[in-house]
Each structure stands twice: as C-alpha cells, then as structure tokens.
Amino acid sequence: MSAVNFNNSYASLPETFYTKQNAEPAPAPQWIKANTELAQALGIDTAFLTSNAGLDMASGRTAPDGSNPLAMVYAGHQFGGWSPRLGDGRALLLGEVIGTDSIRYDIQLKGSGRTPYSRGGDGKSAIGPVIREYIVSEAMAALGVPTTRALAAVTTGETVIREIPLPGAILTRVAQSHIRVGTFQYFYSQNDKASLLALANYVIDRHYPEAQNAENPVQAMYKGIVTRQAKLIALWMKFGFIHGVMNTDNCQIAGETIDYGPCAYMDTFHPMKVFSSIDQQGRYAWGKQPHMAHWNLSRLGEALMPIWGNDDDTAVAEISAELDTFSDTFNENFYAAFAQKLGLPELTQKTASFLETTFEALQNNKIDFTLFFAHLRRSHDPIYQEKFITLFETPEAAGMWLSQWDAIKAKSGITASDSQEAMDAANPIYIARNHRVEAAIQAGVAGDYKPMDDLHNILQAPFTQQSGAGDYELAPLDTEVVQQTFCGT
Numbered sequence: 001m002s003a004v005n006f007n008n009s010y011a012s013l014p015e016t017f018y019t020k021q022n023a024e025p026a027p028a029p030q031w032i033k034a035n036t037e038l039a040q041a042l043g044i045d046t047a048f049l050t051s052n053a054g055l056d057m058a059s060g061r062t063a064p065d066g067s068n069p070l071a072m073v074y075a076g077h078q079f080g081g082w083s084p085r086l087g088d089g090r091a092l093l094l095g096e097v098i099g100t101d102s103i104r105y106d107i108q109l110k111g112s113g114r115t116p117y118s119r120g121g122d123g124k125s126a127i128g129p130v131i132r133e134y135i136v137s138e139a140m141a142a143l144g145v146p147t148t149r150a151l152a153a154v155t156t157g158e159t160v161i162r163e164i165p166l167p168g169a170i171l172t173r174v175a176q177s178h179i180r181v182g183t184f185q186y187f188y189s190q191n192d193k194a195s196l197l198a199l200a201n202y203v204i205d206r207h208y209p210e211a212q213n214a215e216n217p218v219q220a221m222y223k224g225i226v227t228r229q230a231k232l233i234a235l236w237m238k239f240g241f242i243h244g245v246m247n248t249d250n251c252q253i254a255g256e257t258i259d260y261g262p263c264a265y266m267d268t269f270h271p272m273k274v275f276s277s278i279d280q281q282g283r284y285a286w287g288k289q290p291h292m293a294h295w296n297l298s299r300l301g302e303a304l305m306p307i308w309g310n311d312d313d314t315a316v317a318e319i320s321a322e323l324d325t326f327s328d329t330f331n332e333n334f335y336a337a338f339a340q341k342l343g344l345p346e347l348t349q350k351t352a353s354f355l356e357t358t359f360e361a362l363q364n365n366k367i368d369f370t371l372f373f374a375h376l377r378r379s380h381d382p383i384y385q386e387k388f389i390t391l392f393e394t395p396e397a398a399g400m401w402l403s404q405w406d407a408i409k410a411k412s413g414i415t416a417s418d419s420q421e422a423m424d425a426a427n428p429i430y431i432a433r434n435h436r437v438e439a440a441i442q443a444g445v446a447g448d449y450k451p452m453d454d455l456h457n458i459l460q461a462p463f464t465q466q467s468g469a470g471d472y473e474l475a476p477l478d479t480e481v482v483q484q485t486f487c488g489t
C-alpha cells in the first residue's frame with residue numbers, strides 16, 4: 001500500500017482537458033504546517049505526510065507513486081472581461097483520493113511552477129497568500145461552509161518577486177474538484193461540443209449523480225449547481241464573508257468556496273464593503289454577491305446551450321427557469337440564516353423588515369458585524385449586554401433596537417432556550433479577522449509561524465468561547481484596519 005492511495009479520474013479525460021507535466025522541484029523546502037486531521041479524513045498516512053517524503057510531495061520535489069500531475073485548462077470572465085484561456089498557471093493536480101466519507105477529492109499543488117497556462121506569471125506563490133488560504137479556508141470549514149481545504153503549506157527555499165522579494169511557498173489544496181464555470185466556458189468558446197459533453201458527464205458522475213436518471217441530465221446538473229451556489233452565497237453572507245474575486249474561473253462547480261485571494265470577513269458592517277483593491281466599482285461587495293453569483297451562473301447556462309439537447313428557444317426558456325430559482329433558494333437560506341442569528345424561529349415577510357432595521361442599525365452605528373451577533377448571543381450576561389449596548393453610538397439607539405428585538409421574539413413564541421440555541425449555533429465568536437491574518441502573514445514572512453498556529457487553533461472552534469482568547473474576538477483598532485488586500489497573489 002502506498003502512502004497516498006491515488007485513484008485518478010480526471011487524467012483519463014480527453015487531452016483537450018489538461019497538459020500533463022511535473023512540478024518544478026523546490027530547492028530547499030521547509031514546513032509551514034501540515035494538516036494531519038485532514039490527512040486522516042482522506043485516508044492519507046499521517047506519518048508519511050509529516051515525513052521528509054511528505055515534504056517532498058508538498059514541495060513538488062517528487063511526484064508520489066500513483067500521482068499523475070497535470071495542469072487543468074479553463075477560461076473565465078474576470079471582473080466582467082473575457083479571458084479565453086486561463087488554466088492552472090501555477091497549480092498542478094497531483095491526482096485524486098477517495099476520502100473516508102467515500103467522496104472523491106483532488107490533491108493539488110498551488111505555487112509549483114510554470115505551466116503552459118502561466119501567461120506572463122512565474123508559476124509561483126509567495127508565502128503570504130499561502131498562509132492566508134491555509135488559515136481562512138480551514139476557518140471556513142470549521143464554520144461549516146463548503147470550501148476547499150488546506151492539507152499542507154511549505155516554503156520552497158526560493159525567493160519570488162512580487163512588490164518586494166518574498167519567500168516562495170506552496171499550498172497543497174484539497175477540493176471536491178477544481179472544475180469551474182470557466183471550465184465549461186472554455187470548451188463552449190472553443191466550439192468543442194464533444195469535450196463539453198464529456199465534461200458534463202464527468203461532473204454529473206462525480207458531483208451530481210442524482211441527475212443521471214433525470215429526463216434531461218444536463219438540466220438536472222445545472223439545477224444542482226444553481227442550488228449549491230445559492231446556498232453557498234447565503235452562508236458567506238451569514239458570516240460576513242466577502243470573497244473578493246467572484247470571477248467565473250473562481251466559481252466552483254461542486255459548490256465549494258474556492259480561491260482565497262483578496263477575501264475577508266467584514267468588520268464594520270456596510271453592505272457595499274469590498275476588499276479587493278482592484279475592485280474599484282464594488283462589483284464584488286458583500287451585498288452584491290448574490291447578484292454576481294447569478295451572473296456567473298447565467299454564463300454557465302450559456303455555455304451549456306450546445307449540449308442542452310433541445311432547440312435553442314426551449315433551451316433558453318429552460319435555462320432561464322432554472323436560473324430563476326436562484327433568488328428563491330438564496331432568499332430562503334439567507335433569511336433562515338439571519339433568523340437563526342437573531343434567535344428567531346423564522347423570518348416571515350413581516351419580520352424580514354426587522355432584519356432591514358437591523359442592517360440599518362448596524363450601518364448607521366458603524367457596528368462590527370461579528371461582534372454584534374457574538375455579543376447578542378451572550379447578552380443574557382450583564383457584561384455582554386453592556387458590551388452590546390456600547391457597540392451603538394448611543395445607549396438610546398441600542399435600547400430602541402433591543403426593545404424591538406424583544407417584541408419580535410415574544411410575538412414569535414420561540415422559547416428562550418430555542419432562541420439561545422439558534423444564536424449559539426449561528427454566531428461565531430472568532431472569525432479570521434483580516435488584521436489577525438495579516439499579522440500572521442507578517443510573522444510568517446519573518447519565519448515565525450506561531451501567530452499563524454495560534455490563530456488557526458482558535459478558529460477551529462469558532463462558536464465556542466475559549467479562555468485566554470479574548471483578544472481574538474476584538475475588532476481591529478483604527479490603526480489595525482487593513483486598508484487594502486491586494487490581488488498580488
């Protein structure tokens with residue numbers, strides 16, 4: 001038995017799907033972090049992962065037995081503009097494993113050198129984005145949000161040049177697959193109907209097996225993708241998450257959060273909050289994410305036209321009908337999530353206006369999104385009630401909101417314990433705050449991974465108050481606010 005039981009399927013797809021090649025071996029790799037818990041869930045020998053042989057795999061020095069490294073091709077709309085060929089410009093799919101949950105997972109190296117899809121790039125990653133993706137993707141998983149995972153992070157011993165010279169690094173990423181809306185768009189734009197069909201069949205088989213027996217499997221697959229995206233975006237918004245680069249190449253078909261570039265959880269609430277310094281128009285703001293996901297999904301619908309299996313008019317009508325379900329699914333999940341956050345049984349049309357009032361209060365009083373709900377869930381304790389009130393600009397404003405909340409709760413008939421239980425499960429105390437992530441990155445650049453480890457450990461139990469972790473709850477001071485997160489990954 002080998003250390004990693006690769007069981008590859010993507011490598012058997014037609015050659016139009018990828019370019020096979022090996023990683024550029026890192027000259028002097030060193031560990032940043034290895035995720036033994038995830039390794040266990042993937043059936044990967046943890047002793048192997050943390051050994052020198054594991055380091056060699058995670059740094060591209062050796063392609064382990066059974067792997068079949070390849071760079072996937074895809075296209076995509078980036079900030080609305082069309083790029084006909086993107087692809088893994090600095091990543092390689094090593095292969096797939098079947099997890100202990102019987103789900104097939106990709107094992108991918110990110111930052112492992114140039115590929116035919118690198119365009120002008122160096123194919124490398126700097127340490128900062130690797131640390132960010134490790135922390136934030138693992139934090140997302142702990143929050144219960146579908147996401148790609150981080151299996152390992154290593155430095156390469158090389159220097160990469162970004163705005164300044166930085167240590168090079170590689171992330172080993174795990175995903176249900178790396179197929180994106182942009183993968184479909186690529187074959188659509190190439191007029192390659194055979195590959196488009198092969199891709200759809202592969203996706204149905206791997207991610208939407210229930211679609212196999214539908215009258216129109218492609219339509220059933222599309223329905224599934226629309227539903228998973230709508231649920232995902234509602235979850236992002238529940239936790240104040242802003243993805244930052246919702247390009248079609250970062251919109252994953254299995255419905256996981258992918259590509260942690262200029263992403264962040266918002267501190268002070270504002271529906272138009274953005275995090276990417278190159279997103280000047282606010283295209284990917286917190287409150288615009290449903291709209292953007294819908295736009296990405298309509299690009300997917302377009303790409304599926306040639307294989308929809310009906311005349312164009314019927315196909316357009318059916319695609320539009322599926323796409324129209326996005327809003328309902330999103331709203332249902334969004335309102336259910338916020339009802340839970342507020343300790344209410346459900347948000348009916350009437351109580352939905354209370355949510356509007358709440359968002360207005362958050363915005364007008366410039367309140368930290370996470371603290372608002374984290375303090376609210378503990379407001380039975382006078383200390384936290386006081387903290388909650390202090391979040392508002394005046395005690396009167398807090399009092400007004402609290403009396404409305406009490407009235408709505410009383411009217412809803414929810415018991416105190418059910419209300420508490422709902423809030424405890426929906427309102428994290430710890431999130432991967434941007435200023436903390438940046439501090440972990442700064443320390444990591446200097447070779448000190450303790451701030452990363454400390455932050456990571458706390459974020460493994462985001463809903464549980466942990467002793468000695470009080471500082472990790474706090475919103476950034478004015479001087480700590482990270483003004484811009486660059487896309488320079």
Ligand code: AMP
Binds near residue numbers: 086090119120125245
């Ligand atoms: P991303 O911004 O990470 O979604 O990447 C968009 C596209 O640019 C993908 O095709 C990446 O593979 C490619 N890319 C990003 N950074 C690099 C790099 N340093 N070298 C080569 N390609 C890159």
Ligand code: MG
Binds near residue numbers: 249250259
């Ligand atoms: Mg990407």
